Amino acid sequence: MNNQLKVLRAMRNWSQAELAQRLDVSRQAVNAIETGKYDPSLPLAFKLARLFGMPIEEIFDDGFKGEDDGR
Numbered sequence: 707m708n709n710q711l712k713v714l715r716a717m718r719n720w721s722q723a724e725l726a727q728r729l730d731v732s733r734q735a736v737n738a739i740e741t742g743k744y745d746p747s748l749p750l751a752f753k754l755a756r757l758f759g760m761p762i763e764e765i766f767d768d769g770f771k772g773e774d775d776g777r
Contacts, residue, residue, distance in 0.1 A: 708767045712740045714758050729753055 715725050715736075722740070726733045729750065738744035746754065746766075755762045 707742060707745050708769065709739065709742070710765050711736075711754070714765065715740075728757060 711725075715722070720728075722736045723733045726736045729736070731750065735744065739746050751762050751766065754765055758765065
């Protein structure tokens with residue numbers, strides 16, 4: 707799964723440790739999500755969406771292109 711987490715974090719000048727603290731997860735978890743080695747749980751994805759003030763779909767892209775997707 708591709709994601710914009712690293713870009714969004716960098717735009718706010720947050721380190722991985724700072725983001726991890728805001729999410730109540732480890733820095734290693736943030737790194738694993740950013741690099742695509744780990745997909746966040748649904749509650750964590752919602753937490754990220756609230757933190758960055760955007761829909762989950764704008765942060766994470768599962769690569770699915772459905773019929774009604776418009777792409």
